Amino acid sequence: MTTKGPESEHPSVTLFRQYLRIRTVQPNPDYGAAIAFLEERAHQLGLSCQKVEVAPGFVITVLTWLGTNPTLPSILLNSHTDVVPVFKEHWHHDPFEAFKDSEGYIYARGAQDMKCVSIQYLEAVRRLKSEGHRFPRTIHLTFVPDEEVGGHKGMELFVKRPEFQALRAGFALDEGLANPTDAFTVFYSERSPWWIRVTSTGKPGHASRFIEDTAAEKLAFEKQLETWCREAGEGVTFEFAQKFTEPRMTRPDDSNPWWAAFSGACKEMNLTLEPQIFPAATDSRYVRAVGIPALGFSPMNHTPVLLHDHNERLHEAVFLRGVDIYTRLLSALASVPAMPGES
Ligand code: MET
Ligand SMILES: [Zn+2]
Numbered sequence: 001m002t003t004k005g006p007e008s009e010h011p012s013v014t015l016f017r018q019y020l021r022i023r024t025v026q027p028n029p030d031y032g033a034a035i036a037f038l039e040e041r042a043h044q045l046g047l048s049c050q051k052v053e054v055a056p057g058f059v060i061t062v063l064t065w066l067g068t069n070p071t072l073p074s075i076l077l078n079s080h081t082d083v084v085p086v087f088k089e090h091w092h093h094d095p096f097e098a099f100k101d102s103e104g105y106i107y108a109r110g111a112q113d114m115k116c117v118s119i120q121y122l123e124a125v126r127r128l129k130s131e132g133h134r135f136p137r138t139i140h141l142t143f144v145p146d147e148e149v150g151g152h153k154g155m156e157l158f159v160k161r162p163e164f165q166a167l168r169a170g171f172a173l174d175e176g177l178a179n180p181t182d183a184f185t186v187f188y189s190e191r192s193p194w195w196i197r198v199t200s201t202g203k204p205g206h207a208s209r210f211i212e213d214t215a216a217e218k219l220a221f222e223k224q225l226e227t228w229c230r231e232a233g234e235g236v237t238f239e240f241a242q243k244f245t246e247p248r249m250t251r252p253d254d255s256n257p258w259w260a261a262f263s264g265a266c267k268e269m270n271l272t273l274e275p276q277i278f279p280a281a282t283d284s285r286y287v288r289a290v291g292i293p294a295l296g297f298s299p300m301n302h303t304p305v306l307l308h309d310h311n312e313r314l315h316e317a318v319f320l321r322g323v324d325i326y327t328r329l330l331s332a333l334a335s336v337p338a339m340p341g342e343s
């Protein structure tokens, strides 16, 4: 657990820190550098690499490890490559240097959200391949742009493309959140973002946004907005900056074979799981909306939730345990036997 000199740093940690140094920061992410990094990983790991441009300059990178029974629906491991901006003056270390302190904490934008997960997927696959494993189901790793600004030029378009259909995803993993306790949080659904831009050509005003995740309440809320704007008088309008209306749930019980495999592997590792609804929005909403069950999981326990925060950081030991966890999870998920209706 203790940190030794850089010469003894675990290679997975070194790779993680290299990826953190790529400035994929909104609003002008260096996606080209991230794609070059991922292509190099594909080459090193012997994975095929496909690039799908869903909008000009917005590329999804797909790395594929073929299963022994590629007719079975596949496992999709998704992560976004972009990160949110920083207020540098509030950081103790350069957020794009991936500084590691003497205790082993790695400070960087994206350390939790969610470059850790991207590298953990890759390192779990590397380990499984090097140990000579093969699994029935194909594993696809998708690296997507644009998540932090809504995914409209990322996953939202990708799920509608023939290249996505061709992946034949049966189940997906995507990001979750850290958990400060000994437990790990897993997300089986999420809130639906409604971001509203209110425009008033009269006196300046203010907008309030409190939305609960029920269809009835949302409908009532929209009516209320219309009423408010009408009552405010001439020249007052509103428009949705984000509006998601297709909330879906992935059943977190053993009637769902994917949940059974996921939670069963966690149980074997003696991990305590806390199933929750994600308090914000991730690309999982697009994946679930096209009928693919998805769980949001970022294996970080004993870690404060620091996504989008100043001094975002992750301990290297927590990161490395995450690689172990994915190694077991991927073995279990990619070995789920054919289900009724699956070819
Ligand atoms: C509605 S877009 C969501 C962007 C980002 N994942 C967030 O929750 O802030
Ligand atoms: Zn994220």
Ligand SMILES: [Zn+2]
Residues within 6 Å of the ligand: 084, 113, 148, 307, 308
């Ligand atoms: Zn985020």
